[in-house]
Structures are given as structure tokens and as C-alpha cells.
Amino acid sequence: MADQLDMNGLSLKDSQHAPQGQNGFHAPGERSAYIPPHARSSAGPRAPAPTAASLDGAMPAANGLGQSNWAPPKYVHIPPLGFSTAEIDIHRSAGFAGAGRGSGGWANAQSFTPRGGNNWEGGARGGFDRNAYGNPGAGGGQSARGSGEGQWRDGKHIPGPANQRVERELFGVPNDPSKQQTGINFEKYDDIPVEASGQGVPEPVTTFTNPPLDDHLIANIELSGYKVPTPVQKYSIPIVMGGRDLMACAQTGSGKTGGFLFPILSQAYQTGPSAAAPQQGGFARQRKAYPTSLILAPTRELVSQIYDEARKFAYRSWVRPCVVYGGADIGSQLRQIERGCDLLVATPGRLVDLIERGRISLANIKYLVLDEADRMLDMGFEPQIRRIVEGEDMPPTAGRQTLMFSATFPRDIQMLARDFLKDYIFLSVGRVGSTSENITQKVEYVEDADKRSVLLDILHTHGAGLTLIFVETKRMADSLSDFLINQGFPATSIHGDRTQRERERALDMFRSGRCPILVATAVAARGLDIPNVKHVVNYDLPTDIDDYVHRIGRTGRAGNTGISTAFFNRGNRGVVRDLLELLKEANQEVPAFLESIAREGSGFGGGGRGGRSGGGRGRGATATRDVRSFGGGQRPAYAGSQWGGSSGGGYGGGFGGAPAAGGYSGGGGYGSGYGNPSGPSGPGPNSSWW
């Protein structure tokens, strides 16, 4: 269904869709118009999920390339993905078919493809009716939009009616592999250590129960299949509900999104819309939206993913989530916002645009969330974030709650982040290397000239499952995917120069297994939750080790295992020390050449630390630590979630029980071997993942 819709308005550039009957492949000689490399990768619209038969036979033939390298069985392992064409169609059609508004998956396509009667329509929200705040029409039966939305009336939350179709769209059907992550049971993570510092850290919760959580939220959590809060959720729920600011380090895929959505929505369901809400003139047409929650993330796809989650947990509630990002039709986003916007998920650029147009005010923001916060505050994004947070009408730190989440949090970025936080609690969830236990990391020495052939070897060897290949530049993404396609591999690419439609399509093809090889730039490095990524290849290593951490984190998620392979050569010696350290910490095999190049490296590059990581940006210890604890040589309290036995009390520095002690008073410190001594580069650890 999605693919079919994608046919609308295709330009020449999209002509890969045209030869539907040929599985979307052109013989090279036949091309009369330029077809971008990635375009040649796609199977035609509505192509069935690849089966051994379809790929084996049709694809190479249509490709007309001889395909000596084509090894069907390996890439056709759709079975491990558990897809059938029918399932895909069900899901997708659910996403597009009828919902009056944004549909699931990457279905936000509607926002840039104004198809007739697009998804934002389907029943005008009669302006704002703040008397019965929320979703007019939902009260007495079916909402006009058919989404089963609730409202806030007379100080009470009145959930909308259930809607089977919407439920299936949001929560999937049983065993829907595209919803796999939902409902992963995190009970096995019970022994994950947690470090919390700051004044008065509250006790963690252990279940999704009322109190403190609102019943309506709990119902939606159950629909989503979550059973027990993940470690980060256990801590973030009471912290956020207690009104505190938060800086949290937790691997994506560990329930981070729920970590902020749960407490925010729960509060919203209990307290209703902000009293200070929209100064609606008495006129029907209010064109400016006043969201109470704002979630910012660095890429469009991530924003879209968060929005999809938000819709689940906001189901039938008075809270209306909206999403805005660039590359998509702004008109439909405006219409969407006009119908009500309580929780807004956005990329920075488009948000600024909408603010400038006077269509969004941040005056009512109660919650500000920066996802992938270290990225949002790095050189590239920081000015925009600062403008949004400090340069518009958002309440100051005292008037809002600010939450930051990331898997990595370099020291310098922590320092910067403090500008946006007030008396925050620092939370680090996870055991050193816990992720990597699920990821087998390999590093191979490969000269640039040999990369392609080594990659082919790898692709032949590790056939089953999805393979995500990272490169450093957009150009390389195109040329490598082009190469792979010419070699007969079902590959596609995603990077920032592709159109939004191409990006979403590539991701969808990858996700669904129809195109199990994806060549990507950094755009896909963070946050994306793609089930069944079996192998991450760092064809080009990033220059920053944190990027490496995020990249390999696309596999081995939520208890699954994964493989990571990095191509290393002397051009990467800038990261050699950090990489070395990382591998050791994660108990991975350390190739000898790494050690020796690291020694070479220490000879030059100046300073104590070889390579680029000057400025104290290198990895130090394994755990991210609260930067506030470095000042006086003090360390944050150490809270072993299940270690100390005493259910949250009695950690060294006053976690839980002894409020004032916090992380400032040099608590018990780390167990031996937990916090490494500071590296030579600087005052100490700064970046990490759990």
C-alpha cells in the first residue's frame, strides 16, 4: 500500500518505480534517463517481499549483469525476519488506509505527499475548544477522525472510545515483526547497575502501576506489550514525575523513549492541559499552537520514530501528538498542528521555521526533551537549540522541566548542557560493556583500495539478516550502494542529500527485508530502532568514537545478538586509542595491529594522547560520569540498582536515602574496575555508553 501510494507524483528521478514488472531493475544499457544509484536498488512498488524464488530468478535476470556474485539464499533469508508479504501489507495498509491522521511507520509520508484527502484530514477539529480541551467529537462516540481520542473536561480525563483499526495500526497484530521491539522483556536487565547523582534522587519504581503512573497510560503501555519498566524507565519515571530535570545516559533501545514519554504523558493525564493554556481569543480560528511538551531530535527519521511511539502512549487520551520536520510538505504539517498540538516532536530547523511563521509558540512548554542530547548540543546543532530554547518564548529553566537523553555524553557537552538545566539529576544506566556483550565487534585492517572486495567477502559470508554499512560521506554512500547493486546485491542507501521520500523508502525497504543491505551516512547512526539488524559494517570508521558506539548500537539491541565489523587502516589512527580502549572494556578481541598502531600514534600527534581526540574528547572511563563530580575530584554516588541489596537506599553517596549527599559529596565512588583512571588526555572520562 505504501509503495503504491508512493507512485503518486513520481518524477523522472523516481523512475525506478516504473518498471514494476521487472522488479525495478534496468539493464544498464536501457537507461535513457539518469537513475541515481540507489534508485536502481529498489524492487518495484508492491513487489512482494523477496522470496528465494523472486530474488534468485528475477532479480539478476532483470538486472542483466550476469550476477556472478549473486547468492540468493543468503540475502533472501526473510524467514529469520519472519515476514510474509501478507503481513507487510497488513501493516502498511493499516498505516495508510484510513486513519484520519498521521499513520504509523514511516507513513508520515503523507506530510510531504499531499495526496488527495491526505491523512491530516478526515474531520476538521473545530478550531480549539478549550472548554472541552482535547478532541472534539471524541466524547460521544467516534471522533470525527476516527482515532478514538479523548478529551479533558471539567477537570477530568475522559478517554475516547477504543478503535480496533487504530489499535492495530498503532500496536500491530500479534507477532508483527515490525513491532518487535515493542514488548521486549527487559526483566533480564535487572542486574544492570545504575548510577544516579544530584540532590535528592527519588527511589526507582519497579512496576507500571498506579501510583505513580496514570491508569490510562498503563493501559496503553499494556497494549504496547511492555511488561516491566526498563532500568532507565524505573529511574526516570519518579525523577520526572517529581518535577526534576534529568540528564540520562542510556543506550537507545533500552526504553529511552518510554523513559520520557511515560512520565510526561502520565502527568498530562492526571493534571490536564496547562491552566495557562492558549490565550484563545474568542475566535474560532486560532492558528497558533501552544504545545506543552517539546521533543527535539537530530534526524527526521528519529523524530518520526518518536512520534510513532508517542501516538501509542497517547492513544485515546486528550493529548494530541504532532510531528514536524523538514523535507516534508509544510502545509500539511500546519494543518495538523492547527487541529491541536499538545506534544510536539520536531527537528530543529523546521521548528524554527514554524516559529518564525508565527504558528507555534513555546510559551506553554512544561517539558523540553532533547533526545540524542549530546548530538543536539554539539557544534552543528547547538546554535539552533540555543535559539529555540533561549531565543524564543520558551519559559526559562525554572519554568519548565528539561530532560536530556543519550547513549553518550562527553564531558564538554555535559558542561554545555548545564546551561539548559536546573539542579538536575544525572543518571547513567547500564553496566560497562553490557551492550557489547550482545555485539561481537571485529576490527580488520583493510586498505581503502581493498575495502570493496573485503566487503563483498563479508556480504557473502554473513547473508542472513539485515546488514547496515556506514560510510563517511554521502558521495561514498551513493557510489558504494551503486557498486553493490551492480554486483547484484539488494542494496539501497540513505543520506542527507536524498529526498525525504527516498530516505523513508530506503529505510522501509531495509526494515522490511526487501532490501536487506543499507549503505548509510551518519544520518542513520543514532536512535533508529530497526529490528533484526544482524551486522553493522563500519566501511569507513568515524572520527569520533562516540559515533562508533552509536553506529554499532543499531545491532545487538534489546537482547538480540549482533555482529560489528570495522575496516581500519592508518587513515583511522585518530581513533585508534579510543577504539582500543573500547574493545578492551567490552571484552572484545583486540587485533595486534591496533596495539601497534596505537603505539605508533603516541609518538606524534602531540600531547599525551595520540590522534585527534585532543581537547579532552576521548573516552576515559567506561561509564559516563556526572561532570559535576569532577570539579572537586569527587565522584557521584554509586547506585547499584540491584547490587547494594538495600533496594535503592544506602549507596555510597546518598543515592535515595541521603538527599543532600548527592553526587557532590564524594560518595562511595566506583567499585574497583568500574571507573577507570583518567586517561592521559585530560581530567577524566567524559564520554561513554553503558
Added chain:
DNA sequence: TGTGGGC
């Protein structure tokens, strides 16, 4: 340097 992100 490159990668994201508005028009």
C-alpha cells in the same frame, strides 16, 4: 572534514 537540519 563531514554529517545532520528550513526555505
